[in-house]
Amino acid sequence: MAVNKPSFATKSDNSVDNQVINVEQQLRQDELILDSIFTALSDLFFLMDYEGTILDYRANEDSDLYVQPEMFLGKKMHEVLSEPAAILFDENRLVLLAADKELVTFDYELEFDKGKKQFQARILKLPKISKIIAIIQDITERTQIEIALKISESIYRQMFEKNQAIKLIIDPTDGAIIEANKAAVEFYGYKYQDLISKNIFDLNLLTKQEILKKMELAKQEKCVFFDFQHQTATGEIKHVEVYSGPINIADKTFLFSIVQDVTKKKCIENKLKQTEQRFRDLFNNINAEIFIKDLQGKYILVNDNLLNFYGINASDIIDKTDQELFSQDKAKLYRQSDLDTIKMMHSIILEDTVEVNKCQRYYSTTKFPLINPNGQVYAVCGISTDITDTKIAEEKILHQAHFDTLTNLPNRFLSLDRLEQMLKEAQRNDEKVAVLFLDLDDFKKINDTLGHEVGDKLLIESAKRLKSIIRDEDTVGRLGGDEFIVILRGITNSSDVQPVTEALLNKFRQPFSIDNRELILTSSVGIAVYPDDAESVSEILRNADTAMYQAKDLGRNGFSYFTQSMNQNVSRRLAVEEQIRGALERDEFDVHYQIQLDMKSEKIIGAEALLRWHNCVLGNITPDEFIPVAEQTGLIVCLGQFVLNQALATIKQWQNRSHGNLRIAVNLSPRQFRDPELVGFVEKALINADVAASNLELEITEGVLLSGHSYIDKALTSLNKLGVILSMDDFGTGYSSLSYLRTYPFDVLKVDRCFVSGIIENNADKELVNATIAMSHALGLKVVAEGVETKEQYHMLAQLGCDYAQGYLLSKPVPKNELFALADNFSF
Incomplete structure (x- = not known):
């Protein structure tokens, strides 16, 4: 039967390219987000198969762990790591695969030129793709306090081949192929006569009944777009998108079908899904709170850690700004840091405190711009890490550097620093400063007889008694051992010091109750006054020390003012100095x-x-x-x-x-x-x-x-x-x-x-x-x-x-x- 071929309105032959471009743009955007996050973080990532072979590897090039990828790819952990670490990796990988777990975590140690470093490994099973992700984090530098993760995710670039549109005319009653164009012949791989002698049932992998139902829908124009799998002459399975609509030829209704090969597109979509899954797995398993905001400051993406941290759902934060979520002061601070990041187009670090369960926690947030291929900032990404432990450790060490651990009094360094400041203040205000050098009498005997524990308790109680006497503006410190210093500021006359000194001595004359035992411990005090007795910190401290030895020489349990005529050393010191000469x-x-x-x-x-x-x-x-x-x-x-x-x-x-x-x-x-x-x-x-x-x-x-x-x-x-x-x-x-x-x-x-x-x-x-x-x-x-x-x-x-x-x-x-x-x- 002769068939008159009418002209039809068809989809543009460029539709394949447009879809390819859309998918490629999606891939690139995810790649930008991944690369930006990986660049800001310091973790190391491995992608492995179930046998432990490394398929992909990412690390910050500035990290101590970074090596060229070829040193890892295709290898197993025992080929690239020292034996203890490699064994840990293999053992935990086997545990992950054998047990009903999705995640295992363990710590290990590596030796570097600068010393040993501790690392934490998180191994995540991805059963959908039969792969394992290993996330390695450096946990040595948490009271320092900034964490930045940099991983480079290579997203596969695919370009769809340009194809001429494939056209078929099909009889919907029996599925017979009535006509096919050259593009169809080339696509299916049959000769023209062989192709038009076939039935659509020979090409489509659906059952005959399913195909007949689809053709009926197309004939009635209830549905004209379909996704099918077609088999070519070589047996290859092709994913196709088909537009199929009714046409009338010689008073009979046929289906005009435009077939578009989307096999590559489907492949890319699958890869995109895998990449998106990787992104979500990494995004939600990184040990940090991560968020992305648009240029107006609205949250457009947050990870599970952030939601769990605040105890909220995604709907509570997505499409909202800081002004809707935080106090006015914090919202202003956060928004300004966003604007600074956008304006400067580089990362900034913001430290802040956050209240969690009525406790203040310290957080360090690294914010950096997300930039599209045109060089324009389209969003701001933030990565927040809890640095509370580091801050507490820093504060403890700082406190240790300035305060005596036993008595919690200012130590020698801080005491002398305060003394120096008081001398400067006294010079400006034409005032005097008194230094009382106090030593506990016979403390060594008690320490040696009753033990260091009793001695320590005596020192603690002595510090309390000293603090109970002086004013808030004065200073009492521990110089070391059983020696204390009391600094009195704003003194107008040297005689003003005597009442304070006598109060201190009387306080020490009261028995000490230590471990159900009463101990008598007196003290000797040496007094020097600025500017009468000295003009510098070292000089006034030395003179007060000398006066203290004089007080001991006079019988202890008393005080002595420094005088220029006073012998520079007490008798014992003189005897020691005399005998030490020639002793060698x-x-x-x-x-x-x-x-x-x-x-x-x-x-x-x-x-x-x-x-x-x-x-x-x-x-x-x-x-x-x-x-x-x-x-x-x-x-x-x-x-x-x-x-x-x-x-x-x-x-x-x-x-x-x-x-x-x-x-x-x-x-x-x-x-x-x-x-x-x-x-x-x-x-x-x-x-x-x-x-x-x-x-x-x-x-x-x-x-x-x-x-x-x-x-x-x-x-x-x-x-x-x-x-x-x-x-x-x-x-x-x-x-x-x-x-x-x-x-x-x-x-x-x-x-x-x-x-x-x-x-x-x-x-x-x-x-x-x-x-x-x-x-x-x-x-x-x-x-x-x-x-x-x-x-x-x-x-x-x-x-x-x-x-x-x-x-x-x-x-x-x-x-x-x-x-x-x-x-x-x-x-x-």
Whole structure:
């Protein structure tokens, strides 16, 4: 039968291209959002199959973890990570696959040049695509406080091929193909005669009954657009979109069908769905609150973490602005930061407090613009992370740097800083400032007899009594040990100080009730007044100290004003100074050694050299008594050289006996740092003793660093280049400036015994020690705990990750010969 072919109104042949462009634009927009979020974050991402093969890898190029992708792709974890971490990955992957879980989380550790870092891995199962996503987050730097995640998601680019429209004419009664154009012949792969002899049932994968129903709908124009799967001559299955409408030919109704090959489009749509699923999985599993706002400040997308954080639904926040959600002040702050981000076209960081369950939490939010391919900002993305723990740790460490841990009084650093400010104020206002230097009488006897715990309680109670007497505008601080300072401002006459001093003394004359025991503890006070007795902080402190010794010499339990005619040292100090001259030549000094233990291996790693002095006139003199005299007289330089030579000779003998890589720790005083020959002497002593620089540890107190003199910097730098281990001694008991740890090349930090002693009973001490250890490890420093006296303290320190222990639990300081015997037979 001859068929007259009418002309029909058809869809544009460019419709395929338009759909391709729309899908491609959607892909690019998601890619922009993903790349922007990944760029702002610091996490590491792996995409793996169920067997653990790495299919995709993303990391911030500035991260310590970043390597070229080819080092990961196609490999398994045991090929790219050290054994412990790789085993953890494989074990948790198997747990995830074996158990009815979608997510497992675990921590692991890696070694870098700057030290060890801790990481958290979150492994997420994506059963729909039979894949696993591993999200790795650096958890070492949480009281610092900004987290930014950068991952680059490569979204597949696809371009649809341009095709001529495929046209068929079909008989709806039996599905016979009446006519087909050239594009149809090429598409289906049949010869023309073969194609028009076929039935639509041969091409369409639906059942005959389903196809007949579809053709009936098209014939009645109830539905003219369809999605089908057609099979070509080669057996290939093609996804097609079909427009099919009725036409009349020779008084018979046929269906005119325009077939559009959308196989590639379907493939891209599937990839888009997978990408969207990845995006949602990452978006909702990142350990942060993420939001996206439009340019008017309306929220257009938020992740599950944010909704859970505020306890709201998406409908409560989407399409709303900050003005509708927060207080006026916060809304204004947030909106201004959005505008700044849009205007500057780069990220900004905003720290803020948020109330959660009636508790204030600190949050750091990184905001950055989302920019389209035309370079225009179309939205603002924000990533908020909880930095409360970091802030609390920072505040604790800052407090530790300025306040005495035991009494919570201002420490030496803060007290002297306040004194300096008061002197300046007094000079401006033509007033006086009084400094009361107070020392507890016979405190050492109580401490030695009843123990450090009772001594600590006495110091705490003493601090309370001092604070109860002075005014709010005055200052009471602890200089160290049993020495306190009271600073009285706004004094018009020196006699004004006496009533306050007498009140302090009377307060101390009252018995102390400690552990159901009454103790009598008096005090001696030295008084110096600015500007009558001194014109500087150091001078007035020294003069008040001198007056205090005079008060003790006069019988204690009293006070003494400083006078210019007053002897600069009390009789005991004079006797010590007299006897210390020539003591080295008389061979009165000896070096004792206290071992240090590696808390992991429980093996001795070395010892600290401690100077001891026995004088035929004065007997045994403690280092606390003769070291200040040696420092003041300059004899400390010779004594320091003596100790260093003795210590190096001992470590050499010790190493020869044990064949071990042992080290010896030697203290350096502030006066020694003023010796320009210090570094040269250390280097020469090492050579003469045939000891490697890495076997010598030099301990420096925080007081050495306080002056900030350039020769301190030069000496420490030179010693570090020499290879000597540098240790900060008695951390936290004095000035405790954290900048010292960052500025100077320290290798070891020693936690003072005053913190160790309270680590079991006092949770604050435990937390401070824990923070100190964590901070030290984050800075690449080893930690030595001093004054370890009980096994409970030892085990607690081991749990907190302390590296080395030193104290009477392991051994008291012993002479060289006893040291060797102790080391040969040591067991713990």
